[in-house]
Each structure stands twice: as C-alpha cells, then as structure tokens.
C-alpha cells in the first residue's frame with residue numbers, strides 16, 4: 257500500500273502532544289512493523305499501527321484523527337508487547353482516541369459507542385452489555401443492526417439480562433471522580 261502523507265493542519269502536528277500525553281518517545285520507532293504484523297485488527301484497517309507511528313513522526317496533524325484504526329483498535333496491547341523498542345503503541349492509540357473526541361473529529365458511531373461504554377462502567381462498575389447495546393442503539397438509531405445475533409449471544413452467555421453484581425463500584429466511582437477533578441484542575 258502506498259503511504260500518503262498529507263500536510264498537517266497544525267504547524268507542529270500531533271507528535272509533541274501525543275508524546276506529552278503518553279510519555280512515549282515516538283522517535284525510537286524504526287519501522288520494523290512488528291506491531292502491525294501482530295495487530296488484532298491489522299487486516300481490517302487501512303492504516304495499521306506502524307503506519308500511524310510513521311505518520312506521527314512525519315508531522316501528521318488532525319487529519320490523522322480520521323484514521324480507521326483509532327476506533328477499530330481493540331486495545332489488546334499486542335503491539336506494545338511486541339515492540340522491540342518498548343514503545344507503548346496501545347497508549348498512543350488511547351491518546352489519539354481522546355484527542356479525536358476532544359477535537360470533535362469522531363464520527364457519530366464511535367462517539368456514541370464510547371459514551372455508552374464509559375457510562376456503563378461508571379454506573380455498574382463494569383460493562384453491562386445489555387444496557388450498552390440499548391444506549392448505543394438509541395444513540396445511533398440503528399435499531400435493527402445485528403439483531404439476528406441476539407438469540408445466539410444470549411444462548412452463549414455473551415449478554416446477560418441483568419448487570420453483574422460482583423463489580424467494585426466504589427473504586428470505579430472513585431477513579432471517575434479523580435479523573436474529573438484532574439481535568440477540572442488542568
């Protein structure tokens with residue numbers, strides 16, 4: 257695949273901001289592509305992780321936030337564990353997702369999914385899939401999408417009708433509270 261580098265929308269690109277948020281030294285990347293070859297979703301995306309790293313390095317700006325990997329990434333951290341330079345590539349993906357939301361570059365679907373996921377964890381202490389699916393469907397209006405998979409998921413125990421009771425809600429609430437206070441103090 258031909259790598260096209262578009263001119264960034266900001267003079268400095270995203271590199272310094274991502275390094276500041278993650279503590280990662282992106283210049284250490286020497287494009288061995290081990291992160292991409294192990295990526296769980298590498299075959300499904302246009303820009304695998306090594307390409308994202310290269311584009312960041314070359315000064316890509318906000319246009320990078322439209323890359324499909326940012327919201328396809330499964331946060332499996334395989335890329336980070338495979339990197340011979342110890343670069344936390346998964347943390348870079350996290351930071352790009354946050355920037356994407358902050359700069360309102362996210363398309364509706366990932367934005368709704370992200371909000372449904374976080375609200376679910378905040379409320380129940382861990383994900384409550386049924387609640388998440390409901391919030392997601394109301395947020396996107398895609399009521400009938402994947403509805404055929406519902407009976408099989410129920411049968412295989414992938415969806416439960418009630419939220420789990422084993423979560424440490426207090427700790428999770430404290431994490432969200434600390435995060436909110438940190439953001440307010442910035």
Ligand code: SF4
Pocket residue numbers: 284285286287288289290291292305306309338339340341342343345
């Ligand atoms: S594995 Fe590490 S060094 Fe290799 S391309 Fe990916 S980020 Fe760069």
Ligand code: SF4
Pocket residue numbers: 291294295296297298305328329330331332333334335336345346349
């Ligand atoms: S964390 Fe994301 S980018 Fe890294 S290997 Fe997993 S899916 Fe790919």
